Amino acid sequence: MSLTSQIADRSSPLSLFFEDHLPYWQDSVAHLRRTLGKAPTPVRPPWPDGVKPPWGLIGRGIDERIRLMTGPTRTVLLRPDDRHSARLQRAELGYVLSFLRAALRHRSDEVRTAVEAATAALAASLDTRQGTGAQDEEVLARHCYLAAMFDVRGGIEPTIDWLLRDGAATTLDSWAAAVPDAAVEDLVQLAGLAAPVFAPLAVALPAERKVAAPLFTGSRDVGGADADLILGGMIVDCKATIRPHRIGRAELYQLIGYALLDYDDIYQLDSAALYLARTGTLVRWDLDELLDLTGAEMGIGDLRDALARTLQTARAARREALAARWEAHRASQPGRSPVLAAWREELYSRLHTTMLATLKADAAPDGGNGE
Incomplete structure (x- = not known):
């Protein structure tokens, strides 16, 4: 389960941890709402009446635009072979790419070549446009929307169909031209609100601090939770909701959750912030102050250790349940003949050994690298 799903599930180990160790989230939300009371009215998405905006794509699109606005950033590999971190390299784009590559195996060489070239061009564009000025804002908006499409977690098949619809005629320009104009207009106005907030931070910080x-x-x-951005010691979570006053428990615990998941203090975080994209408002807390407001009775180091124990115990329980289900399934599949039974037993034995080895490596503190 994802970080947000576990927070939404009041019975999950993570949610119970927060309720036990940080029970007074209402105080922090009250502070947030007092700040929002002084903020401008949220800008509305310019979509026609009766048309539901693609909220997820707009939200991820402005996340991407803000990342570009902050200029060159670095990708942190938690370990040299960490696949979770490596996928965040710009050339990998996002979650959809592996599905797109799988779909391309069944297409002609011409289609594969065209789509792969368009994908590479998008990645290169996002790389070279870091820190680009407003004269390219519409182009940037289109490319950020496309980048958001590569990170969708639901509706994979419609996304793949959209990316492949032009077949061998696919280019980055054809993709960009097909981005809805209302989405472009919305992202341009959100970028205009974000620039005064993030541009000064971008100038003040070297690349290694972003x-x-x-x-x-x-x-x-x-x-595999990943946050939006770290600037200096400040972790930033961006929200593009049109109703920022409804932000509450889930969003606050999500922000704190990111800070606590930094078990080894790799990022040396000292503050946390929510950026409300439709008001251009950055609400920032000192991290120790935020934990105090939510009722923490221990320091951040002890909270991180406690959270690690809680989540890793829950993972171990899930692994044991998975192994038990596997054994039950194996026992319920009698062979149809002695030869088939022997072959099936050997296959199951190999699969079982591989599965247990994978689970053991995943459970090891060093991820099974032997380091």
């Missing part, structure tokens, strides 16, 4: 889509030592304990 991290896009950071992962944490504890990310694997919650399904």
Whole structure:
């Protein structure tokens, strides 16, 4: 389960941990709402009446635009072979890419070549446009929307169909031209609100103090959670909701969760912030102050250790349940003949050995690298 799913599930180990160790989230939300009371009215998405905006794509699109606005950033590899971190390299784009590559195996060489070239061009564009000025804002908006499409977690098949619809005629320009104009207009107005907030921070910080889509030592304990941005010692979570006054428990615990998943203090975080994209408001807390507001009775180091124990115990329990289900399934499949039974027993034995080895490596503190 993802970080947000576990927070939403009041019975999950993570949610129970927060309720036990940080029970007074309402105080921090009250502070947030007092700040929002002084903020401008949220800008509305310019979509026609009766058309539901693609909220997820717009949200991820402005996340991407803000990352570009902050200029060059670094990707932190938690270990030299960490696949979770390596996927965040710009050339990998995002979650959809592996599905797109699989779909291309069944297409002609011409289609594969065209789509792969368009994908590479998008990656190169995002790389070279870091820190680009407003004269390219519409182009940037289109490319950020496309980048968001590569990171969707639901509706994979419609996304793949959209990316492949032009077949061998696919180019980055054809993709960009097909981005809805209302989405472009919305992202341009959101970028205009973000620039005064993030541009000064971008100038003040060297590249090594800026991290896009950071992962944490504890990310694997919650399904690979990655945050939006780290600037200096400040972790930033961006929200593009049109109703920022509804932000509450889930969003606050999500922000704190990212900070606590940094078990080894790799990022040396000292503050946490929510950026409300439709008001251009950055609400920032000193991290120790935020934990005090939410009722923490121990320091951040002890909270991280306690969270690690909680989540890793839950993972171990899930692994044991998975192994038990596997054994039950194996026992319920009698062979149809002595030869088939022997062959099936050998196959199951090999699969079982491989599965247990994988689970053991995943459970090891060093991820099974032997380091």
